[in-house]
Amino acid sequence: MSDGAVAIGFNFDVERAGDSAVLRCHGRLIAGVSGELYAEVGRLMPEVKRIVLDLTDVTYMDSMGLGVIVRLYVSTKSAGCELQLVNLGKRIRELLGVTHLLSVLTVVGENDIRMP
Numbered sequence: 001m002s003d004g005a006v007a008i009g010f011n012f013d014v015e016r017a018g019d020s021a022v023l024r025c026h027g028r029l030i031a032g033v034s035g036e037l038y039a040e041v042g043r044l045m046p047e048v049k050r051i052v053l054d055l056t057d058v059t060y061m062d063s064m065g066l067g068v069i070v071r072l073y074v075s076t077k078s079a080g081c082e083l084q085l086v087n088l089g090k091r092i093r094e095l096l097g098v099t100h101l102l103s104v105l106t107v108v109g110e111n112d113i114r115m116p
Helices: 001-010 034-044 063-078 090-100
Strands: 010-017 019-027 050-061 082-086 107-110
Touching: 010 034, 019 034, 019 063, 034 063, 050 063, 050 090, 063 082, 063 090
Parallel strands: 019 050, 050 082, 082 107
Antiparallel strands: 010 019
């Protein structure tokens, strides 16, 4: 994690299990920090088949954050991986709903139950 990303208030932890990786994101997914997340997923894609973004602790997402989610979706799909989002906060869910991305992205609840 770069010092700049931490200073701005965004970081993530990576947990790997078998052919899956969970990235637990914390803070504000905004311009200037989203590239770090994209780079980490790029490093993971050749080694895993499922990447889960746990957004429990994401307090805010701007258009650049939204853009990185879309870029991650396209990149993982092209690489034969599955991208899943889990634990969306109310504001993040609303943002994805307004942009009609909830119908495109895979949103998973507890125990891998797909959410509408």
